[in-house]
Amino acid sequence: MPMPQLTATPASALADEPVHIRATGLPPMQLVTLTASLKDERGNLFQSKAFYRANEAGELDLKQAPSLGGDYVGVHPMGLFWSLKSEKPFMRLLKKDVMNSPFSVTLDIYNSACIPELAMVQPGASQVVQRWFRRPGMQRVQIREGRLRGALFLPPGEGPFPGIIDLYGGTGGLLEFRASLLAAHGFAVLALAYFAYEDLPKLLVEVDMEYFEEAVNFLLAHPKIQGPGIGVLSLSKGAEIGLAMACFLKQVVATVCISGANAIFDFPFKYKDLVMLPIPSYMERTETDVSGALSLLHFRGDPRDKVNQQSVLPIEKAQGQILFIIGENDQSIKSKEHAKQALEQLKSHGRSNGRALVYPGAGHLIEPPYMPLCYASRSTSRFLMLLWGGDPAAHAAAQEHAWGEIQKFFRQHLTQTRSHL
Structure with missing residues (x-):
């Protein structure tokens, strides 16, 4: 059985640039859960999730595929990023050190429509995306x-x-x-x-x-x-x-x-x-x-x-x-x-x-x-x-x-x- 693969391109980019998220190697028509998580500089956790269905070839492309539920519904290629929510109420995501470190967003895919934080399930594949607030040489x-x-x-x-x-x-x-x-x-x-x-x-x-x-x-x-x-x-x-x-x-x-x-x-x-x-x-x-x-x-x-x-x-x-x-x-x-x-x-x-x-x-x-x-x-x-x-x-x-x-x-x-x- 093929192993799922998750890609996010580019894996390192400016924070205002879109990321193309794709998955391959999934069972055909499989329901999957995609999640994103990041910690801000004070250690506050922000998370998002969405449910998708793979196509007949066992592939998923967030540019075309609609989210069926979770934190947003419909075709939103960057939905996992803009729907991030803090564990604690009333928290605003702010980048303090803009020159020395990016935000690191971890993307995970799970082989079912599950709620990972409630179930002890390991992701099928993961990818870390770096979101920078400066260009080299600035x-x-x-x-x-x-x-x-x-x-x-x-x-x-x-x-x-x-x-x-x-x-x-x-x-x-x-x-x-x-x-x-x-x-x-x-x-x-x-x-x-x-x-x-x-x-x-x-x-x-x-x-x-x-x-x-x-x-x-x-x-x-x-x-x-x-x-x-x-x-x-x-x-x-x-x-x-x-x-x-x-x-x-x-x-x-x-x-x-x-x-x-x-x-x-x-x-x-x-x-x-x-x-x-x-x-x-x-x-x-x-x-x-x-x-x-x-x-x-x-x-x-x-x-x-x-x-x-x-x-x-x-x-x-x-x-x-x-x-x-x-x-x-x-x-x-x-x-x-x-x-x-x-x-x-x-x-x-x-x-x-x-x-x-x-x-x-x-x-x-x-x-x-x-x-x-x-x-x-x-x-x-x-x-x-x-x-x-x-x-x-x-x-x-x-x-x-x-x-x-x-x-x-x-x-x-x-x-x-x-x-x-």
């Missing part, structure tokens, strides 16, 4: 320049490269995996921390635009950065800041705002002599879902209310291009409404430098491709379990499409010559 430069704290990722080669500032949201600290992946595609990317990192303030109490202006000027002064303008890639609270950068800093020529707001929320905003106070929030409007996680969807006041007009960002002042990326199942912020209001504001001023990509079923935390959906997680700044939302398959499709659109957008608006990319 550089990571720790940034401690004046007030600035972060990490600059430079692609291999002399450059100059189009420059991007990467901003995350209310988790604080420094998240580098998106910046390093983007640098693997030819951009110079500064992952910028703005609180809860090194000697920066532990909590965010105000947004000081001059800090972000320093970051813009630092990038443009770097010999490997191609001017005259830079891009901003931003998520959640970072997207509110990113939109403000687009409005107030003329050197910002291309801004991507993922799941963000069109007004100042939570904390005051300062830029030189200007102070914008936040729109009020209402704790009594929060809701808890069945998992116990808190939805902040109705927590914040409405920018359209007359009393809140002074807190709305003047998007009509933005000189550069703006791309809003929105998940319709965002359970954290009314990002679709905010983007709609921002685009209407642009239009009312005769401007056409903004557009939105809206993804049905996607949640708040739209990450690079094949990262598993984080439906809810612990908030470091609020000591709460926060609900982000999203349907796993729809969210995965959104991440894959949006990542390509983000790169196209930056290439179009940041590169005067295409030769460097």
Whole structure:
């Protein structure tokens, strides 16, 4: 009897590259279980499973074969990756050390529709897949320049490269995996921390635009950065800041705002002599879902209310291009409404430098491709379990499409010559 063989190609690749998974040597029409597992750097286990049927030749190709059940159903070649779930509730899969080690994903195949964790069954075949967040020759430069704290990722080669500032949201600290992946595609990317990192303030109490202006000027002064303008890639609270950068800093020529707001929320905003106070929030409007996680969807006041007009960002002042990326199942912020209001504001001023990509079923935390959906997680700044939302398959499709659109957008608006990319 032939032994089953499991192949995943490429077995070592960037984390945003698809993997082709195939099995051969199976009994014809056999029901099988495929599983994936990985441990993050803190030892937390993430797992997924799906049931498949081999064809008449005893072969299985995930590009064509539908999953019959498990963590997803239908034809999803990368389903085992994006459906990974933590053993512990409310865990978000994050890569901390992006330069020295990949995520190692173990793929196993079992010769029955079994639940391996419940049955003491040995897999018929296994394959380990390495998911890297950098290319060979890339550089990571720790940034401690004046007030600035972060990490600059430079692609291999002399450059100059189009420059991007990467901003995350209310988790604080420094998240580098998106910046390093983007640098693997030819951009110079500064992952910028703005609180809860090194000697920066532990909590965010105000947004000081001059800090972000320093970051813009630092990038443009770097010999490997191609001017005259830079891009901003931003998520959640970072997207509110990113939109403000687009409005107030003329050197910002291309801004991507993922799941963000069109007004100042939570904390005051300062830029030189200007102070914008936040729109009020209402704790009594929060809701808890069945998992116990808190939805902040109705927590914040409405920018359209007359009393809140002074807190709305003047998007009509933005000189550069703006791309809003929105998940319709965002359970954290009314990002679709905010983007709609921002685009209407642009239009009312005769401007056409903004557009939105809206993804049905996607949640708040739209990450690079094949990262598993984080439906809810612990908030470091609020000591709460926060609900982000999203349907796993729809969210995965959104991440894959949006990542390509983000790169196209930056290439179009940041590169005067295409030769460097």
